[in-house]
Amino acid sequence: MAVTLGIDVGGTAIKWVARDTATGEVAGRGGVPTPGDRDTIVEALVALARAADPDRVGLAVPGHVDRATGVVRFLPNLPGRWSGFPLGDTVTGATGRPTRLLNDARAFCLAELRLGAARGLTDVLFLTLGTGVGGGVVTGGRLLVGADDRLGEIGHTTYDRAGPACGCGSRGCLEMYASGPAIAAAAGGGRTPAEVAGAAAGGEPAAAGAIARAGRAIGESIASVAALLPSTALVVGGGVAGALPALRPHVEAALAAREPFIGPVRVLAAELGDEAGATGAALAAEEGSGR
Numbered sequence: 001m002a003v004t005l006g007i008d009v010g011g012t013a014i015k016w017v018a019r020d021t022a023t024g025e026v027a028g029r030g031g032v033p034t035p036g037d038r039d040t041i042v043e044a045l046v047a048l049a050r051a052a053d054p055d056r057v058g059l060a061v062p063g064h065v066d067r068a069t070g071v072v073r074f075l076p077n078l079p080g081r082w083s084g085f086p087l088g089d090t091v092t093g094a095t096g097r098p099t100r101l102l103n104d105a106r107a108f109c110l111a112e113l114r115l116g117a118a119r120g121l122t123d124v125l126f127l128t129l130g131t132g133v134g135g136g137v138v139t140g141g142r143l144l145v146g147a148d149d150r151l152g153e154i155g156h157t158t159y160d161r162a163g164p165a166c167g168c169g170s171r172g173c174l175e176m177y178a179s180g181p182a183i184a185a186a187a188g189g190g191r192t193p194a195e196v197a198g199a200a201a202g203g204e205p206a207a208a209g210a211i212a213r214a215g216r217a218i219g220e221s222i223a224s225v226a227a228l229l230p231s232t233a234l235v236v237g238g239g240v241a242g243a244l245p246a247l248r249p250h251v252e253a254a255l256a257a258r259e260p261f262i263g264p265v266r267v268l269a270a271e272l273g274d275e276a277g278a279t280g281a282a283l284a285a286e287e288g289s290g291r
């Protein structure tokens, strides 16, 4: 049986899924905590790849990579220095298996496009709401990638130029309004985004205000993106996606306000949960996108 191993390297956990390449059946899955430095992270990835004995490996990482060379460009959310590190060649050299890298949000998009909420759709925007806000674009049925796998950073489009400083170096990015930490902080702090969403549903003003602000920011930002890239649906996933029922009316109201120009955009909940990144990494390796 030919096996593809997909690994999602996150800031807190490394999740993996082994797929039967021919049938797509899941042959195994698991996760380990993310180690605290680069070399130990690489050792963990190599150990996972050796244990699963796959034919090929896909690695999703929370940053930008050169898909053609497997070199990391920008990876601020993992401990250690990664810029310029040849992660693809390092894992390939240690395991003897071809290894493909891609951005974790783009991996999420690919998984939801092939197997999840965007199945059968051709023009779709994606958002992952978590500690940060990732995104992606499918147009004409193809996931757009771009140089250094940067295409799709909807979370770093400017929502309010006068807003707070963002980790990307700009100000007032969508991420500053729609990420989990942003929602929690806007509601006064001390609660998870899920708790804020629950309190908003119960009518608590601070929580409702934070949810409305995040939903409006998402809807208005997506409307701007959809003006450039006509899309029939928005797929929302990530660790904060549990707040989508609370966010949804605000997102939909902002999209409806732009509908005469951008057309209808349906808001869909992602279907693959926290395995989407690893699944998308495996799909990327199977499909040979990248190197």
Ligand SMILES: [Zn+2]
Pocket: 155, 156, 157, 166, 167, 168, 169, 170, 171, 173, 175
């Ligand atoms: Zn930003």
